[in-house]
Every structure is written in C-alpha cells, then in structure tokens.
Amino acid sequence: MRALALTTVALVCGMAASPALAEGLPLPEAVDIPDTYATALCPDEAAGQLVLDQYLVAGQYFADTTTFLAGLKASGCAYDDGRVGPITIDSVIARKVVQAGETFILYRGTRADGTDVIGLVHEEGNNDHPRNPLEEWIAWNTMDGTITVAEGESGAYWCPTPEAAMGVVDAVAAAGDADAQLAALDVALSRNGCPEAVGDFQISDVLGETTIDLGFEAEEVWTALAATDATGKTLGLLYDASPFR
Incomplete structure (x- = not known):
C-alpha cells in the first residue's frame, strides 16, 4: 500500500524533537488523517517518544525499516489497519524533518468516535493524500x-x-x-x-x-x-x- 510505504519510510530516520520543546508546534496543513492513509498509534506519549528517540535509524537509501518495526514492537505502537473514519490531529507533540520534503509528527488526536489517540504520521504524505x-x-x-x-x-x-x-x-x-x-x-x-x-x-x-x-x-x-x-x-x-x- 502506497500510504503504508510512505509512512514506513518517513518514520525511520533522523533526530526527534523533545516534548518540552514541542509545545506550541504548528498543526500540519491537513489536520485529518483519512482511514485510507496509514498512521501508527501508540499507547501513550512516552511510547511514541521512545520510537522517535531510539528506533529511527537512517538506512542505505531511505531508512532502516527493520529497526523501525522493532521500535513499534518494543513500544507497543502499531498500525491501526482496521480503522474506520478519520483521525483529527489536535496538537503536535514533536515534529522531525528527515530530509527535504520528508517530515513526520508525533501527535495527539481524536478518532471519529471521540476516542483520544497518540500517533505517528508522515506529514507531507498525509497532506498530499487524496481525499475525494x-x-x-x-x-x-x-x-x-x-x-x-x-x-x-x-x-x-x-x-x-x-x-x-x-x-x-x-x-x-x-x-x-x-x-x-x-x-x-x-x-x-x-x-x-x-x-x-x-x-x-x-x-x-x-x-x-x-x-x-x-x-x-x-x-x-x-x-x-x-x-x-x-x-x-x-x-x-x-x-x-x-x-x-
């Protein structure tokens, strides 16, 4: 799936912003994540920060996907493949520029049913993802x-x-x-x-x-x-x- 591939690539290299420095970070251009676009959801902010801090390793061309997936397993974060309806991004906890045109964010959001979530998403990929x-x-x-x-x-x-x-x-x-x-x-x-x-x-x-x-x-x-x-x-x-x- 193209969205999954973009998200996996985007979530696997660089340095993470600390939560303390992330207060007041601007929202992305698109504050909705359609259910046709992949996002990794985490049990809490610390779990998402763990992935950012310890499991983002640059690969030969894009990123070390194996390390990133190990980070998801270690942190309890996971792709929510069965999600129905969009997630609304309420605030940005951390934003990381991997390289020009590749940024990802750790965010707080709300499901369509009102449930609060914390997740990781490729910012440019989600911004550009078709919505109609x-x-x-x-x-x-x-x-x-x-x-x-x-x-x-x-x-x-x-x-x-x-x-x-x-x-x-x-x-x-x-x-x-x-x-x-x-x-x-x-x-x-x-x-x-x-x-x-x-x-x-x-x-x-x-x-x-x-x-x-x-x-x-x-x-x-x-x-x-x-x-x-x-x-x-x-x-x-x-x-x-x-x-x-």
Whole structure:
C-alpha cells in the first residue's frame, strides 16, 4: 500500500524533537488523517517518544525499516489497519524533518468516535493524500492536475460539454462486448461532437468511466472529465486513463 510505504519510510530516520520543546508546534496543513492513509498509534506519549528517540535509524537509501518495526514492537505502537473514519490531529507533540520534503509528527488526536489517540504520521504524505475521487484521479493520472495531449497522440477527445463526454462513456458502457464497445465509441464520439484533443487541459471533475477489455494489458479506460482548456473554456474531455495506453 502506497500510504503504508510512505509512512514506513518517513518514520525511520533522523533526530526527534523533545516534548518540552514541542509545545506550541504548528498543526500540519491537513489536520485529518483519512482511514485510507496509514498512521501508527501508540499507547501513550512516552511510547511514541521512545520510537522517535531510539528506533529511527537512517538506512542505505531511505531508512532502516527493520529497526523501525522493532521500535513499534518494543513500544507497543502499531498500525491501526482496521480503522474506520478519520483521525483529527489536535496538537503536535514533536515534529522531525528527515530530509527535504520528508517530515513526520508525533501527535495527539481524536478518532471519529471521540476516542483520544497518540500517533505517528508522515506529514507531507498525509497532506498530499487524496481525499475525494477527483484528488485520487489527479494523483494517479497527472503531475499537477493538467493533462497535456501532444499532436497525433491517441486516447483523448474533447467534447463541447462535460455532459457530452459522459454521454460517450454511457454509450460505450451499454454496448456489450469489446467489439461492440469500440463501434459504439466511434458512433458516440461523432454524435456528441467530440474530435481528437490537442493541448493542455486542467481537470476539474471526474464524471465517470468505463473499460473496454481488449486482452492482457490492453484495456482502454475511457473517462469522462470536466476540464478547462488553455483559453479558459470549460469543456468535456474523454480520456483513456489506462496505464497501457
């Protein structure tokens, strides 16, 4: 799991701030930890501080995961894999900059049911973690929320409206097998006035998607998007988001 990997890497090197110096530390940009992002919870502040002080050892490239996991075992801290609902970060006990762009925090927080917790989380990773379908799609398919389609590149069409792009997706989804779906795609693109796209498109919403299964590592994932082109015009973008495009 990507979130677990980020958290494990972030929690395994550097020097910890002492609790005495941590009073008044600023909250992170994101004060919620979604249940889709990993955080290690500790029985008390001392246990979390033990991990910070004694079990954070730099590895060859990122961090010594074995030492960190041993620290979790020694301290009684553990990943809460079955958690349902977000944790709200109420205060920061300690913050550690491992290297540029990698910071983790020991925090006091509250579960969705009101239970108090103390935990460790990767700050930048949690800040950047997607919190809705649009953010998740952007994280997996773009660098900065913009799709750039080069001249002659396949797999992208612009439509007069986002609804027109969704109309193409609906037509393909209802068509049946792969051959019928490919035929329906051509017809729906023409009917909805969607020519091939070229240029930069800023994505603002994900409306829906459908998959055409063309065999092993040959799928097409046609996604209807609301987008803005380089002129600032709002339109629909039909985009093949398959990793094999």
